[in-house]
Amino acid sequence: MLSKELEVSLNQAFRAAYDKRHEFISVEHLLLAMLDNTAAIDVLKACGANIDDMRRELEKFIEETTPIIAAGIKRETQPTLGFQRVLQRRLFMCSPLENRKSLEQTSSLPYSANRILTQPSCWVSKTSHASTS
Amino acid sequence: MTEKNTNKPSDDLAVKEAKPQLKRPPLFKVFLLNDDFTPMEFVIDILKRFFAMDEEKATQVMLHVHTRGIGVCGVYSRDIAETKVRQVNDFSREHQHPLLCDMDEA
Numbered sequence: 001m002l003s004k005e006l007e008v009s010l011n012q013a014f015r016a017a018y019d020k021r022h023e024f025i026s027v028e029h030l031l032l033a034m035l036d037n038t039a040a041i042d043v044l045k046a047c048g049a050n051i052d053d054m055r056r057e058l059e060k061f062i063e064e065t066t067p068i069i070a071a072g073i074k075r076e077t078q079p080t081l082g083f084q085r086v087l088q089r090r091l092f093m094c095s096p097l098e099n100r101k102s103l104e105q106t107s108s109l110p111y112s113a114n115r116i117l118t119q120p121s122c123w124v125s126k127t128s129h130a131s132t133s
Numbered sequence: 134m135t136e137k138n139t140n141k142p143s144d145d146l147a148v149k150e151a152k153p154q155l156k157r158p159p160l161f162k163v164f165l166l167n168d169d170f171t172p173m174e175f176v177i178d179i180l181k182r183f184f185a186m187d188e189e190k191a192t193q194v195m196l197h198v199h200t201r202g203i204g205v206c207g208v209y210s211r212d213i214a215e216t217k218v219r220q221v222n223d224f225s226r227e228h229q230h231p232l233l234c235d236m237d238e239a
Contacts, residue, residue, distance in 0.1 A: 026212050065210045070185055082212035126206060 023067040161214035171232040
C-alpha cells in the first residue's frame with residue numbers, strides 16, 4: 001500500500017519524534033520529514049513553496065507546541081488524531097482503486113501532502129499557504 | 134454562435150488577485166468538567182498521567198474542577214488538544230467513570 005518514499009518519510013518522522021521524546025507525532029512532524037524527500041519537494045516547489053522557510057517554521061512550531069515526555073517516565077510517542085486521519089484518508093482513497101498504477105500514485109507522497117492540507121485549523125496547512133503566497 | 138468579445142484594449146483592466154490574509158491558527162484549552170460520581174483520586178491520577186502535573190498542581194486543578202465546575206488542564210494546538218481529550222475520555226470510560234474532558238478555543 002505504501003510507496004517506498006512515503007515509508008521512509010514516515011519512519012523518519014517517527015524517529016525524529018521519538019529521539020526528541022515528543023509525546024505526540026503530529027501532521028507537522030510528517031510534513032517536516034517529507035521536506036527531505038525529492039518527490040514531496042517537487043510538489044511543494046510546484047505550488048511555489050519556499051522549502052527553507054517551511055522547514056524553519058515547522059521546526060520552530062514543533063519545538064514550541066509539542067509536549068515532551070518527562071525524564072524517567074516510560075511512554076511511547078503516539079500519533080495524534082490528525083496524523084491518523086491523514087493516513088486513513090489516503091488509504092481510503094487508494095483502496096478502491098484496482099488499477100495498480102493508480103494505486104502506486106495515490107499511495108505516494110504528493111497524495112499524502114494533499115491529505116494534510118485538508119486538516120481543519122491545522123498549522124501545516126496555514127504554513128503551506130503562507131509560504132506559497 | 135459565441136458572442137464576440139467587443140471590449141476595446143483601453144477598457145481592459147489588469148486585475149491582480151489579493152494575497153490571502155493569514156493568521157496563526159488559535160490554540161485550544163483542554164478542561165475537565167465536574168460531576169458527582171468520579172472520585173477525586175481518579176481526577177488527580179488523570180492530571181498527573183496525561184498532563185504531566187505534580188501532586189500539588191494536580192490537587193489544585195482537581196479542587197478547581199470540584200468547586201467551580203470546570204478546570205483548565207493545559208493549552209495546546211488543536212491537533213494535540215483533540216488527542217488529549219480523546220485519551221482522557223477513553224481512559225475514564227475504561228475505568229467506568231463519567232468524567233468529561235473537552236476543549237475550547239483559548
